[in-house]
Amino acid sequence: MSGARKPSGRSSADEAATRKRGRSLAALGYIQPQTYEELRAVLSSGTVHFPKRLRQVAIFLWQHPSEVALGTIAQVAAQAGVQPSTLVRFAQIFGYSGFSDFQGLFKDHVKGSWPEGRGEPRAEAEPHAAMHFLHGMVGASQASLGRIEAGFDIESFEKMVATLAGADLIYVIGSKRAFPVTAYLSLTLSQQGVRNVLVDNVGSTALDQVGCIGSRDAVLAVSFSPYNSITPDLVAVAHERKARILTITDSTFSPLIPLSESWLEVVESDFAGFRSLAASLAVGMALVQGVAARRGT
Amino acid sequence: MSGARKPSGRSSADEAATRKRGRSLAALGYIQPQTYEELRAVLSSGTVHFPKRLRQVAIFLWQHPSEVALGTIAQVAAQAGVQPSTLVRFAQIFGYSGFSDFQGLFKDHVKGSWPEGRGEPRAEAEPHAAMHFLHGMVGASQASLGRIEAGFDIESFEKMVATLAGADLIYVIGSKRAFPVTAYLSLTLSQQGVRNVLVDNVGSTALDQVGCIGSRDAVLAVSFSPYNSITPDLVAVAHERKARILTITDSTFSPLIPLSESWLEVVESDFAGFRSLAASLAVGMALVQGVAARRGT
DNA sequence: TGGAAATTGGAAATCCTGTTCGAAAGTGGT
DNA sequence: ACCACTTTCGAACAGGATTTCCAATTTCCA
Incomplete structure (x- = not known):
């Protein structure tokens, strides 16, 4: 479902949102980020000034991408300390029809960063592939270490x-x-x-x-x-x-x-x-x- | 979130499943794996002989854990080439009430392997002397790991x-x-x-x-x-x-x-x-x- | 300070997902 | 070849999740 974004629904919802909100945030001209990296770039650019709750959402998305990818809207909302509807609004500001669509971004990212043990040893497309793996290995080690003391x-x-x-x-x-x-x-x-x-x-x-x-x-x-x-x-x-x-x-x-x-x-x-x-x-x-x-x- | 498995629901569902299936696979005495690693251990032990479709499921789980964690049951079933209900049965064989519960295993694993702003540096006091050294050793390891990426x-x-x-x-x-x-x-x-x-x-x-x-x-x-x-x-x-x-x-x-x-x-x-x-x-x-x-x- | 606009919270409605169940198809043993 | 049993399939159902909508609140400007 969420992996495939539906272009038809998106555009109509986009227009509707823009029409209704007049000169609100949605009209500021944010184009829909197509990848997780684009989203991060927008969030980190600092040019965006969100109201309180939406800022809270942005921070949470920044810090806990995997929670967003894996959780349901209710779980994410609870962890971020906001209402589910706030998340939907946040997604719509960026031109998505709803949270599920938006969540696809995060799922794809996590999936992509997760080298499946399977056959195709994807040729390293990114220049930082080496760093990424090192980072992953360090993360795995730290995760292992972190689990020791709990329930030892x-x-x-x-x-x-x-x-x-x-x-x-x-x-x-x-x-x-x-x-x-x-x-x-x-x-x-x-x-x-x-x-x-x-x-x-x-x-x-x-x-x-x-x-x-x-x-x-x-x-x-x-x-x-x-x-x-x-x-x-x-x-x-x-x-x-x-x-x-x-x-x-x-x-x-x-x-x-x-x-x-x-x-x-x-x-x-x-x-x-x-x-x-x-x-x-x-x-x-x-x-x-x-x-x-x-x-x- | 899904990570928290509900013990009450589990046990009752477990009993029900066992009762119904008599001496089928579920009765072979597989206890419910509590972590993804345990599940892999069971699957790789080779002692389990699944029928065709269930074997297909096992192979897919083995090779594509992130798909399982991030997808819906329908997506996973389609990619694995089986019916959704087959996945549910598979989960129940291992003592889970259904696919959602079972999926939590994979979600936790992906979350755990995901290098992410690990929450608060819990400052619990050492309740035990033996833990002190373990804690020190873990700390040394983490310090070593932390230094790698800076200036690599x-x-x-x-x-x-x-x-x-x-x-x-x-x-x-x-x-x-x-x-x-x-x-x-x-x-x-x-x-x-x-x-x-x-x-x-x-x-x-x-x-x-x-x-x-x-x-x-x-x-x-x-x-x-x-x-x-x-x-x-x-x-x-x-x-x-x-x-x-x-x-x-x-x-x-x-x-x-x-x-x-x-x-x-x-x-x-x-x-x-x-x-x-x-x-x-x-x-x-x-x-x-x-x-x-x-x-x- | 007053008012308008923007933002937020919460509940209702809808959509979709996961689960259950009975029938059909396999499988193995006698 | 038949029978008993297991496994698989597909559709109907139930429950949850997402979205929408409107009222309440806050913010900002005059």
Whole structure:
């Protein structure tokens, strides 16, 4: 619906609005912005002096484009602190027949900025394509980080620290995307003087390594979906050998959870299919610090 | 907004659906995914075998999340090539009362991945000591990320992408703290179909590996201070063999810079001696994406 | 300060969307 | 080949969302 603007309805509504309002804002000669960037340009030009409520709307549109794109008129109005009809009026000032039409601008923008994971790797049309992706990646990382602290399971965290600190030897396990995390965990643990084994499967010796795990050892496993790596297998072996399993994973569906004594959920955002590791690393560092602090005493 | 799912409505609808469908798909025990990542985890787990139309839906959801978030049910159905009611059924299988509820998942995801004026810098007091370090680590990561975009050297970035895209084979080099970064770089490059060699020095074969570098190859080196690792040596060898050297490092004093054709400075913050890798990873991902985009044509 | 014009708030009316339901078409097993 | 069951389709219905309209309020100018 909203994606396709109907030219017929627009022009008639436009005329009607202009006729009725006489020399009001609509007559100031704003042409209908055809893209989100055009709209931003108009809003930021500063030449427009809106009355109070409409200014409020403009500010909200500026600051929360995604809310506008995703929400219904009622939701947007509530968040902006205005009446739904005010939004419609705002849209009409810019020559649109109504809010839905106007909203299409925002939807298109969000859609366009959202590189679909699908086939066509659109040739970078814009010169700032590189910056845009970097920005998106930074945004994904920050989103991941921002989610950590809300609803963080401190209890599990404390239990994990205690178990790790009490363990004889710590095995750190993770493959594919999780491997960078485990590599850094292992490095920092060693730097803190905490003995550990990074199960990296070099030489395909991982199974033999975990075959040596004893009941006084702990396993720190990191695993993300899809859970098709060897990590679940390795952890299963460790579990059979009565090691204490501690897991960092990204959903409650992880096959590691039933095997784990404690676990933490860390959800990473992605941008265009490239996933952040920022949150997992931060949580991991916190674990290492906690363990080092306990051991150090 | 739609983000707030109504628990009351959900449970009753859930029960009703389960009762009616008997031992159909809905009874297989899928719990309602609460986040988009969880949903992806389920879909990618491969354990689910949908009938034809529903599989079609699953594939479309996977490939076009933004269309789902922004469109109406009719638009989504048309693009996916199914009936609107099929989408409703799909949503109900996962325990949602209908499509609107289900769509909220996608809206939240798009909103979350959208770098937007994040609201108020919530200044909640730390209720717990363990949280303090986590908070510090998150802060360090965010500080690192925040510094990237200011003063980012787009020109160098573009040159690096061009060189990498034109290279015959890419050698990725990094030790110690930089290793997690290079490991992830190598992984994502491979996933994008870009051939590369991760010089990990397993078996102390790194020098022999770089001894094979040719003049049409490129080296992507990541190095942080103190520069006392093996990385400068390896890069020096590569430089002698006329390979094109590209560097990500954390200061202009890095010994790699004189050897490099282009370089990027990425400064990471630390907290209590634990250094973030968030910025380096974000920049690295951007590089990979750029290379994949160029090669993809 | 008075009055006219512009702006705003709110409710009613309309349009459209999402959901439900029964029938038809597939599918697999005996 | 038949039967039971699942899946898909399409239309009717219900509910919400958007728009319109008018009264109330505010602003601005004389």
